[in-house]
Each structure stands twice: as C-alpha cells, then as structure tokens.
Amino acid sequence: MALFRNFLRDGLRFVCAAALILASQRTEGQVPSGQTQDRAQLLGGQANPTVPNVTPSGENQGYAVASPNEKDIGEQQILKRMEEYRPFTVSVYSPFFWTSNVALVSSGEEDDFVVAPGVTLLYQPRITKTFYGEIGVVQQFFLYDRFSELNFSSFDAIAGVVYYLPQFHNLSLRARYDYNRLTDIDHFDEFFVNHSIILNADLPFRIGRAQQVFAGVALNLSFYANPDPPRRNDYSFYVGYDVALSHSFSIDAAARVAVRDYYAGDRTDVSEILSLSANYRIRDWLTLSALSSFAWNQSNHSVFDYSVANIGGGVALTLKF
Known part of the structure; x- marks a missing residue:
C-alpha cells in the first residue's frame, strides 16, 4: 500500500505540471498541413540525444541487463544503478539542424536552418522488479531561420x-x-x-560488453484527432546499432520503415528513415551530439x-533523481 500511495502522490505532481502547461496555451487556430506531424517526428525524434532516435523513451530500469540506452561499460556501473534507481x-x-526540404514538399524544395529546443519531465516508478510506470510531459519548439511562418510548438x-x-532475451514491452x-x-x-x-516491443542483442544490436516494432494508433484529415495510424519496424567506444563516447545508428x-482521403504513405548520431558525454548530466537523419x-x-x-548537432542537460 505504501508503494501505491507513493506512486499516486508522485504521479499527481506530474499531472499537475502537465495541467499548468496546458492551461497556459490557447485552444484556437488553423488547420495544419499533414506534413507538420512529419516535421515534428523527424526533428523531435532526435531532440534528446541521450536516448535512441527510433524507439520510445526508456532505459535500463534497475536490473542487471543492458538496454539500447546503456552507454556504460562494465558490470560495476550497472550494479551501482541497481542500488541507486532514480x-x-x-x-x-x-x-x-540544416534541413534540405523545410516544408517536406515533392517539388520546389527549399532548405533552411532550424533550432528545436525542448524540455522533458518523466517519472518512471518501479512497481515491481521488471514492471514500471511512465508519466511525463514534453514541450518542444521548432524555430526556422528564413521560413519563420513554419514555426510551431509540440x-x-x-x-x-x-x-x-x-x-x-531482455525483451521489453511498452504500452x-x-x-x-x-x-x-506567436x-x-x-x-x-x-x-x-x-x-512497442523492443528486443536487444548484446555483442560483447560495448556493442548492441536491437530490433523492434511499434504501433501508433490514433483514436481521436481534431481536425480529422491529418489523423493516421503508424505501423513501423526498426533496427539499430549502438557502440560505446569509450566510457564517454558512443555512436548510434538506426533504420525505420513505417506505413502510415x-x-x-484514401491516403497511405510508406516512409524510410535512417539516423546516425555520435554522442560525447562530458558529465553524467551533459551530452554533446552530432545528429543526422535522412x-x-x-x-x-x-x-x-x-x-x-x-544534419546538425545538439546539447542535452539531463538530471535524474
């Protein structure tokens, strides 16, 4: 009961934070191009370089098994995290980023420079040894240099x-x-x-102590949207590779195929996405990255x-407690 009460108490704090952010925003506006969702996913997917770009956010949650997000080498660090789960x-x-096709159009492409600052608040209570909750909010802004009329927030x-x-085999399941x-x-x-x-289902394959291949499937099923025309379901399969070249430096590569x-409008799209990042962890809480996606x-x-x-880069400050 004590664990359940703590879960409700801490979860309520995050719900309140989300409510405050929502309350500060107005609820009227224009119908977007359906491509805005793609821009948010392509650029927002690389927002936080401390997590894989093609999988939902997650991490090694406290048992001695490496996940796609684990960049440390050696069992001592894993055991330390087991004792100090935050x-x-x-x-x-x-x-x-420099982007080659700012509006994601089929012809008349224009390039531009975009900055996408954001903040993520995430609470992942440990309910049992291998079962966790997830409550969080993410706010991100997409700001273009020449085409400022395309600016938006998510x-x-x-x-x-x-x-x-x-x-x-360390399978993880997420709902x-x-x-x-x-x-x-404005x-x-x-x-x-x-x-x-x-x-989402994600299956990692550890290669030695510093490398990992992972594969997974993800379903994104929309049950309500306003306005309705951009509404869609996404069905995707992805594979990825992580290598820790040192305690501080890692390289991640991933490929995704998505059916939308x-x-x-009787519309069906098929998208292929490749992403590559190099991450240098200056401190446990500070990471610099070179980012690219195609x-x-x-x-x-x-x-x-x-x-x-x-093609671009990024900086991330991450605190866990």
Whole structure:
C-alpha cells in the first residue's frame, strides 16, 4: 500500500505540471498541413540525444541487463544503478539542424536552418522488479531561420507502463497513451490535437560488453484527432546499432520503415528513415551530439512524396533523481 500511495502522490505532481502547461496555451487556430506531424517526428525524434532516435523513451530500469540506452561499460556501473534507481528525469535540450526540404514538399524544395529546443519531465516508478510506470510531459519548439511562418510548438503528455522480460532475451514491452498538441508560436493557437495509443516491443542483442544490436516494432494508433484529415495510424519496424567506444563516447545508428494509414482521403504513405548520431558525454548530466537523419516518403498520392536530409548537432542537460 505504501508503494501505491507513493506512486499516486508522485504521479499527481506530474499531472499537475502537465495541467499548468496546458492551461497556459490557447485552444484556437488553423488547420495544419499533414506534413507538420512529419516535421515534428523527424526533428523531435532526435531532440534528446541521450536516448535512441527510433524507439520510445526508456532505459535500463534497475536490473542487471543492458538496454539500447546503456552507454556504460562494465558490470560495476550497472550494479551501482541497481542500488541507486532514480525514477525522475528532467532533460533540457536544444538540437539544431540544416534541413534540405523545410516544408517536406515533392517539388520546389527549399532548405533552411532550424533550432528545436525542448524540455522533458518523466517519472518512471518501479512497481515491481521488471514492471514500471511512465508519466511525463514534453514541450518542444521548432524555430526556422528564413521560413519563420513554419514555426510551431509540440506538447505531449504521456502515461503508460513498460514490462521487461530478461528471461526472453531482455525483451521489453511498452504500452502508452499519448496526447499531442501542435500550436503556432506567436499566440500558441492550437491547430492540431491527437490522442493515440502507442504499443512497442523492443528486443536487444548484446555483442560483447560495448556493442548492441536491437530490433523492434511499434504501433501508433490514433483514436481521436481534431481536425480529422491529418489523423493516421503508424505501423513501423526498426533496427539499430549502438557502440560505446569509450566510457564517454558512443555512436548510434538506426533504420525505420513505417506505413502510415490516413483516415481521410484514401491516403497511405510508406516512409524510410535512417539516423546516425555520435554522442560525447562530458558529465553524467551533459551530452554533446552530432545528429543526422535522412527520410524518404512515398504516397499513393504523389503530391505527398518527399525526401529530406537533416544534419546538425545538439546539447542535452539531463538530471535524474
């Protein structure tokens, strides 16, 4: 009972924080282009370089098994984390990119420079040894240099659970509710809201003490959106590779194929995304990264075809307690 009361008490704090952020934003606005979701996912997916770019956020949760996010070498550090599990994460980050196709259009591409500062608050209570809760909020801004009319912000509130199965090759299963709200920057007028359920299975394969390959599937199922036309379900498969070249320096690579089934307009897209990052951890709480991603989108409506390259870097400050 004491553990359950603590879970409710700490979780309530995060719910209140989310409510305060929502209350500060207005609820009117314009209908967005469906491509805005893609821009948020492509650039926001690399927002925090301390986690993999193609998988939902997660980490080694306290038992002696390495996850895709584990960058330390040696069992002593893993055991130390087992003894000092810290469920709260606060991360402030600012990635920046040169993008080759600012509006994700099929013709007449324009390039630009974009900065995407953001903050993440995450609470992951340990319910049992391998079963955890997840409650969090994410606020990120996308600010363009020449095409400032494309500026927007993205807010997410998430709640879910994650279950680790070390007896099945360290398989992890995650179920999460996600509330996403897109607004403009000038007045925070809302132009798109989406409610979805995200289901994910992730399977890592350890190679020695410093390398890891992982594969997984993810379903992002929208059950309500306003306005309805950009609403879609995403079905994706991904693979990745992590290598820790030293205690402080690591390289991550990932590839994802996603099928996007839109509810309106008989539209179906297939997207391929490649990402590569090099991360240097200056301190436990400070990471510098070089970031890149490349994406190709093919649609049964050719007007939505596009390709884009995003190349840049980022800095992240992360505190766990």
